[in-house]
Amino acid sequence: MFDxxxxxxxxxxxxxxxxxxxxxxxxxLIIGLWLIGRITTFAYNVMKQRNVDPSxxxxxxxxxxxxxxxxxxxVVVAQVGLEITSxxxxxxSAGLAVGLALQGSLANFAGGVLLLTVKPFRVxxxxxxxxxxxxxxxxxxxxxxxxxxxxxxxFLPNGPLASAVIVNYDVEKNRRLExxxxxxxxxxxxxxxxxxxxxxxxxxxxxxxxxxxxxxEKLSAQTVTLFVHAWVLGERGxxxxxxxxxxxxxxxxxxxxxxxxxx
Numbered sequence: 001m002f003d004x005x006x007x008x009x010x011x012x013x014x015x016x017x018x019x020x021x022x023x024x025x026x027x028x029l030i031i032g033l034w035l036i037g038r039i040t041t042f043a044y045n046v047m048k049q050r051n052v053d054p055s056x057x058x059x060x061x062x063x064x065x066x067x068x069x070x071x072x073x074x075v076v077v078a079q080v081g082l083e084i085t086s087x088x089x090x091x092x093s094a095g096l097a098v099g100l101a102l103q104g105s106l107a108n109f110a111g112g113v114l115l116l117t118v119k120p121f122r123v124x125x126x127x128x129x130x131x132x133x134x135x136x137x138x139x140x141x142x143x144x145x146x147x148x149x150x151x152x153x154x155f156l157p158n159g160p161l162a163s164a165v166i167v168n169y170d171v172e173k174n175r176r177l178e179x180x181x182x183x184x185x186x187x188x189x190x191x192x193x194x195x196x197x198x199x200x201x202x203x204x205x206x207x208x209x210x211x212x213x214x215x216x217e218k219l220s221a222q223t224v225t226l227f228v229h230a231w232v233l234g235e236r237g238x239x240x241x242x243x244x245x246x247x248x249x250x251x252x253x254x255x256x257x258x259x260x261x262x263x
Contacts, residue, residue, distance in 0.1 A: 025079040032072040040065045054123040059116055062141050108142040111158030115139060120166045128167040130156055174207060177244050179228040181251070182263040185221065192226065195258050199250045200230055205243045207231040223263050 044061045052060075116139060121127045125136050127146065132154045134146035143155045169175065183192055193214050200212045210231050218225035228251075232243045255262060 021079060021081055025076045028079055029072065029076050032068075032075070036065060036068045036072065039068065053119075056116055058138055059112060059141060105142060107159035108157050111160070111162035112139065112141050112144075114162045115144065115158055121168045121170075124170075126169040128169070129161055129164050132156065174210070174231050174233060176210075176229055176231050177247075179230075179244070179247060179251070180217065181226045181228065182223050183226065183255075184261050184263060185219070185224050187224075187260050189216070189224065191258070192224075192260060195254050195260065196226075196228055196251065199247060199254050200228070202250065203230075203243060203247055205232055205246075207233070 040061050043064055044057055047057045047060065115121075121136055123136050123138060126134070127136060132146060132148065134148035134152075134154060137145045137147050137153075139145075140158075143157050144161055146154050146156065148154060181192075181196075196214050197212075200206055206212060207230075212228070212230040214226060214228050216224060217227045228247070230243070230247065252262070
């Protein structure tokens with residue numbers, strides 16, 4: 001005959017034994033999460049004080065946080081009373097399955113490590129990659145965040161980004177801008193060049209060294225195609241675009257005053 005009293009007693013013993021362990025495990029979990037938050041914040045502040053590369057700080061903080069969370073999880077599991085070796089084996093099998101399912105995420109993680117190792121760009125650099133152009137805000141474990149010139153936030157996956165062509169506008173101090181003009185072949189080239197030199201000299205953001213250059217790119221019976229090369233500071237990509245717009249407007253106004261028709 002079924003002994004209900006023995007069953008109730010067994011349940012009570014089980015509840016007392018594992019209930020206390022469960023409460024302790026919950027307490028450890030709460031305290032552990034609090035400590036992990038304090039440790040990662042402290043580590044980030046230390047990296048900041050010691051001038052660690054801003055690109056590395058968030059990445060290292062996230063890696064440290066994940067490692068501490070894994071350790072905390074193992075301690076909690078041990079406190080509950082589960083066998084660690086068996087649990088690790090199950091966790092390894094599950095990790096393999098999850099890894100196969102998340103190959104893209106793992107590729108992004110590897111890409112993040114590669115970007116921080118090779119450093120084709122840093123936080124604050126103005127880059128162009130994967131059809132996007134903007135200033136690098138943060139390099140995360142799985143993606144890189146950039147802010148575009150029209151104030152859009154773009155998340156670029158690190159995997160494709162690490163293997164893509166990346167244009168970094170802030171590596172070199174100076175950058176060259178190029179303006180192409182097509183004028184009537186009847187206009188004397190000396191006159192056109194004189195006007196262009198005058199316009200370039202009037203622009204304060206154009207550098208004197210390297211010296212600007214003006215030349216003929218293509219000739220035809222009716223037109224002459226000229227190029228204007230001028231050097232500007234390449235900081236954040238804005239100086240170049242501002243000078244380009246300013247020079248283009250001044251050239252148009254000067255050509256109209258000198259009656260030089262543009263084709």
